[in-house]
Amino acid sequence: MTKRRKLHRLISPGGMLCILIITLLLVFAFPLHARAATIVVNTTGDVRAEDGQCSLSEAIIAANTDTASGVTPGESSAGSGSDVIALGAQTYTLTIGGVSEDSGLTGDLDVTTNLTINGAGLAQTIIDGGGLDQVIEVMHNVNLSLNGLSIQNDFGGFSGGISNEGLLTLSGVSVSNNDGIGIGSAHDWANRPLYPAVDLINSIVAGNTSTGIHSFNTTLVLDQSIVDGNQDGGIFASESVTIVDSTISENSSSSTGGGIAIINGYSDVIVRSTINGNTATGDGGGIYFWGFTVWEKTTSF
Numbered sequence: 001m002t003k004r005r006k007l008h009r010l011i012s013p014g015g016m017l018c019i020l021i022i023t024l025l026l027v028f029a030f031p032l033h034a035r036a037a038t039i040v041v042n043t044t045g046d047v048r049a050e051d052g053q054c055s056l057s058e059a060i061i062a063a064n065t066d067t068a069s070g071v072t073p074g075e076s077s078a079g080s081g082s083d084v085i086a087l088g089a090q091t092y093t094l095t096i097g098g099v100s101e102d103s104g105l106t107g108d109l110d111v112t113t114n115l116t117i118n119g120a121g122l123a124q125t126i127i128d129g130g131g132l133d134q135v136i137e138v139m140h141n142v143n144l145s146l147n148g149l150s151i152q153n154d155f156g157g158f159s160g161g162i163s164n165e166g167l168l169t170l171s172g173v174s175v176s177n178n179d180g181i182g183i184g185s186a187h188d189w190a191n192r193p194l195y196p197a198v199d200l201i202n203s204i205v206a207g208n209t210s211t212g213i214h215s216f217n218t219t220l221v222l223d224q225s226i227v228d229g230n231q232d233g234g235i236f237a238s239e240s241v242t243i244v245d246s247t248i249s250e251n252s253s254s255s256t257g258g259g260i261a262i263i264n265g266y267s268d269v270i271v272r273s274t275i276n277g278n279t280a281t282g283d284g285g286g287i288y289f290w291g292f293t294v295w296e297k298t299t300s301f
């Protein structure tokens with residue numbers, strides 16, 4: 001007897017009808033309009049107006065609001081749920097000043113709903129903040145995935161190249177040469193108990209004029225990544241830190257923890273990693289920690 005005949009013997013005609021009804025209910029409960037849209041940016045300019053071109057800032061607003069940037073051909077199509085923005089092998093420089101604005105109209109790129117931005121490679125696709133503001137801001141409880149691109153040239157404030165209160169995943173990404181912190185991730189106490197997270201895979205945070213990664217009450221993971229040559233410590237972290245197959249090198253601090261400073265940490269693990277050439281005027285040139293930190297013997301100093 002075939003498997004199909006066995007199945008028909010196990011499910012009565014009434015049972016089959018029930019399965020059909022449940023399937024139809026599921027289709028209507030999760031309509032197709034929740035699927036992601038892919039928005040292709042077609043200009044490196046930073047015009048946020050209906051000019052027949054889709055800028056990066058317009059694409060992010062269209063993804064945030066699920067609304068097209070205009071009706072003129074060439075404008076950004078509407079997003080749909082968790083969207084994908086595609087960038088070419090170009091440098092996209094922000095040129096509209098105006099800090100402390102969170103709708104993406106001026107200054108930085110504000111990400112308010114789940115989003116993926118794909119570049120052509122970290123040496124090929126560059127998002128340059130123009131020294132105007134932080135470059136990207138990820139809002140509370142929002143997922144942002146960046147793949148194959150570089151973030152550079154923020155304006156020198158505390159927030160840095162990327163300011164994160166959500167769930168930030170970087171794969172093949174460089175956050176370097178910012179005039180301030182590379183990645184700043186902090187817990188918003190008004191939104192407890194949801195904590196932000198930063199996950200770097202095969203990525204680099206280097207040459208920032210302040211701390212490379214400032215991770216306050218954030219779950220931080222580095223996998224096959226490099227934190228190098230940052231000027232106010234490589235990593236400052238509280239909460240959980242996991243570093244695997246990574247290098248923390250040549251960072252300097254005017255206080256404690258040249259390479260890594262972990263305060264109030266727990267479940268912190270450093271495995272098969274290299275921590276060398278870091279300096280601090282206070283304690284802990286390589287690592288300063290207060291809490292429960294464990295690293296494997298295969299980590300070298």
Ligand SMILES: [Ca+2]
Binds near residue numbers: 048
């Ligand atoms: Ca436009």
Ligand SMILES: [Ca+2]
Binds near residue numbers: 063
């Ligand atoms: Ca969207």
Ligand SMILES: [Ca+2]
Binds near residue numbers: 110
């Ligand atoms: Ca903002």
